Amino acid sequence: MAELVLSARGMSRRFGGLYANRDVSLDMHKGMLHAVLGPNGAGKSTLINLLSGDLPPSAGQILYRGEDISGWSPDKRSRAGIGRSYQRTNIFPAFTVFENCRLAAQSRTPRALRIFSKAVAFPDLRDAADRAIEQAGLAERRDVVAATLSHGEQRQLEIAMVLATAPSVLLLDEPLAGMGPEESQSMVALLKKLTPDHAILLVEHDMDAVFAVADVITVMVTGQVLESGPPDQIRDSVAVQEAYLGEGEPDDE
Amino acid sequence: MEQGFNRRRFLLSTAGIAGGLALPAAPVFAQGAKKIRVGLMLPYTGTYASLGTAITNGFKLAVDEGGGKLGGREIEYFTVDDESDAAKAPENANKLIKRDNVDVLVGTVHSGVALAMARVARETNTLLIVPNAGADEITGPLCSPNIFRTSFSAWQPSYAMGQVMADRKHKNVVTLAWKYSFGEQSVAGFKEAFEKAGGKVVKEMYLPFPNVEFQPYLTEIAALKPDAVFVFFSGGGAVKFVRDYATAGLRSSIPLYGPGFVTDGTLEGQGEAAEGMLTTLHYADNLDLPKSKSFKAAYFKAFKMQPDVFAVQGYDAAQLFAAGLAQVNGDVGKRADMIKAMETATIDSPRGAFTLSKAHNPVQDIYLRKVEGKENKFVSVAAKALADPARGCRM
Amino acid sequence: MDFSTFLIQLLNALQYGLLLFLVASGLTLVFGIMGIINLAHGSFYMMGAYMAFALTALSGNLLVAILVGIALSVLIGFLLEWALFSRLYKRDHLDQVLLTYGLILIFEELRSLLVGDDVHGVPIPELLSASIQLSETLSYPVYRLFMSAVCILLAIVMYWLIRHTRLGMMIRAGSSNREMVQALGINIDLIYRIVFGLGVTLAAFAGMLAAPVSSVYPGMGNQVLIICFVVVVIGGVGSVWGALVAALLIGLADTFGKVIAPDYAGLAVYVLMAAVLLWRPEGIFRRI
């Protein structure tokens, strides 16, 4: 079995009286891509927000390499190696692609006190940024202002920024949303390429893509885990088919 | 957005400098006429605006009575609105002294502003005549050969009131004033005379300037039940306090006294609530003096309104300056002679003639006045030829 | 302090607090619903007080003055919203702050030009001019009690308006998301106009109501403005209920501060504020 990196244990989150996540447990291992499926409102985004620290859990634990991190702030989790991307593009629109990634890389080596050096003068930051841009397939658009990128390219930048922080865990919230078929294909290829070195959590609607890349799939319904297992098990599960797949194609969010 | 600052923009901004500088500087080139340059630094906006206007009117009336001339020379006025803002005072004083090169600086109402002006006047050795501000320091520790005052010190009316209240057999008194130097000095002057005459100040209460939420203090006064209350407020605060005091029912059981500022220029707002109140000041609305009557008539003719104590003080500021200029025939260069003449002059003021103390503060009668209708009516002379002790003045 | 004096001071604190609530309620509404920091709020208070003065002088009756004044305030509120504020909703908060800052200067000068800089008193209406004897020496003006009663009444009316009416529902919805409410087909522009008009009117009404006891004088708006901001900060943005609690707390802190530690009385309110913010960074209550 591969190395256990991040896991949730009985994690719940209430909004008022409603449970957005209820008693969710799941594990993420290095070298494995763990996909989360579920209809709208199943609590997938809440799950990512809980793991990344954007939301504090109401109950339960989050363990990172054996340590309880449920009380950690998002930035502390990020520095520990938990990187996330957003479902709605969340970038620095007025910066260039390179600047977006360079700033992301800077978070690993803050150097906040070196106020008399130029930020652009650090070769390690430049290399980290360029590497991430290369990986995400944006090399040709390196010096373009982010706001002027196409939607698909912005999604790629979203990933590149996370990669520039050299994370060991990737929490990806619908990276394929709104992408054309070609862009989707290259993103799927990228995910495959990233899997060996990372523990990845992928929330995605695109079934084909999920079944193509996932090592483990967890299906959520109304905030709870319905079933979890390898793709084949999920494909064959009666419960999943009844609850979810049976309803036909999920609608886009 | 960071788009460099190109030459065109730079030219625009230097044009701005030039425009800004040229405009106020223009009057400097009126040298040929050899006019006397008078700088009026007074409040023309805000709470004290009407006081500033009255002082200006009084000053100009005196000049006009001399045919528009003082010491044989024509007068040119430079005015700055001090906004009663002490923070801007040094800068505003410098405008008149350094930009407009005035021969005399006249101002102001607000004590804090006047203190700052006094310091600038000392530093630059400019002749300063204070037509109102009563801070004791101006003719105390800050006294200087070139600084004069034609109004009063905070100590004067309050000290006189201390004697009045002791004479009226009040034993235990509570004081209430704004917590700033003029308020504290007023209370100190009162306390000095009152306790010397055997009275006792039971409690000194202060509230932050310019707070006007008096109700807690009125409750406190009612609980303490003193024989009388000595109070200092001015302007809007005085209006509100006198009204609140009356509506709290205290007026009938505990008489209220204060220096004249409590009922001067505020009677219209105070209305019936102030009726019968006794205050002390160096002026009263119905003084039976020939000079007072002629001044009133002339002022009314010129400005279509009744003069108040502030107009008198402005009028006397011009008279004092005129006395100095007359001695040197308008040659302001002969500073020492001019100052000597001003120091020894007897000013024929509408308040009654007065001379100046060694510290350049008026030695004057303080009147006890009573509010009747919309006037502060003369009752008696509370203190004859009262001189400020000028503590801390080394001159 | 004996017990009866304590009780009277308590009454003073409540009475002051209630008046503060009345002034601050309009500020917190505009703030919470429209997201506008209205620095000119104090100017509207001042405007109300001067209207009470001028209209009472004209009509000889405070009630008539207040009724006419309310109509004028609503009008002024609508006009300002239409001419200026409605064009700034998409902009930064900063622009709105600066706009209202500019308006303060304009209103203050207009006041000076139109009415002058003198202090004026406004007579208490005959009907309410009596006093109630509280202790041997102290009596309490009926008008002050009347003011408190009006403030309480308005608090109840506002609570009811916001909780139980259709307009209140739309206002509450508008405060959470402008775009969404618009999408639901509610005329958000009209709601904003009404809220702003209401804010102006509440401030002006407070000024009119207080004029007989406060008298009218230049700069009166600025004095009340800052304390209103403290009310809103302590109470929580946009919370009318919070404003009421905060205003009463401030009334207590201010009154007893003056009695117990007169040298530091001005600070009492701010110490209270710091303590509340330490405990709850966004005030006691959030939202309406």
Added chain:
Amino acid sequence: MPLPRNKTRNYLPLVLLVLALFPVFGSSYYNELIAKIMIMAIFALSLDLLVGFTGLVSFGHAAFFGAAAYSVVLLSPKYDPGNLWLVLPAAVLTGAAVAFVVGLFVLRTKGIYFIMVTLAFAQMIYFVFHDTPLGGGSDGAFLNVKPELRIGEKVLLDLNEPMQFYYIVLAFLVVAYVFLRVLLRSPLGHALAGIRSNEHRMQSLGFPVFLYKLASFVTAGGLAGLAGFLSACQYGFVTPEILSWHQSGNVLLMVILGGMGTLNGAAIGAFAFVVLQEVFSALTKHWQLLMGAVIVTVVMVLPGGLSSLPQRLKGLLIGGGNRNG
């Protein structure tokens, strides 16, 4: 707001030259006026670090300026010149320390509430000086003799000398300007730009955003303290009014007037503001009315400030393309 990138700025030496030569031609009054403008420019620059470069709209910046100015008066001996070595760092530290404490409270809030809370805290500090005996209460306090810089018996710099004072202010303006330029292109500066653009994302990328904002707040407080120090020395007089919300509003106005997020804009704004005040108050006693009208006009029709004016004019002439809603 893009990151600062290299641009040619060859007009700066020219501005510097004009400022350096001005006292040779100007009268003493105008020297003081220009010195005041430069002090206000430092003040506006410090606020621009918050408003323009970190996205923190502070409406309480006068608190740091004023507290520092008071520290000069409180730390100087009554009748002797204070020691510049002591008084200047103390003033800057006072500004920074007050900013640190206030920052711990206010930086926990965001957006419109942040504006409010900064205003309220500044007002609290205003009342500390206004209502307690600490700094002379509402009457203010005087600095009888201005500080001087001496080594042994030799007086190197004496702030009582107007000429020396002018050049000291100019030197500090240059220092403050260069310091901010350098700071803004440093990693910290880029992080602040990121926070301004998208604070949430900065946090999820691993930046301890609160600490960065606090650093910015404290730095701005220190720089405001420098301006406060110079202001206290210029007039030798401090009153609580220099901490009032009007002062905070005015400096915010300078930043907006010049166009926020550009260092040059802040300086231009300070210049324009003081000159407007000077010109308007010479025109009429109701000059605040004109000032108010200018403010409203700038807000309504010129959201980018004065430094966006040439751009907009160009846009108009060429036929739009730069249309702001």
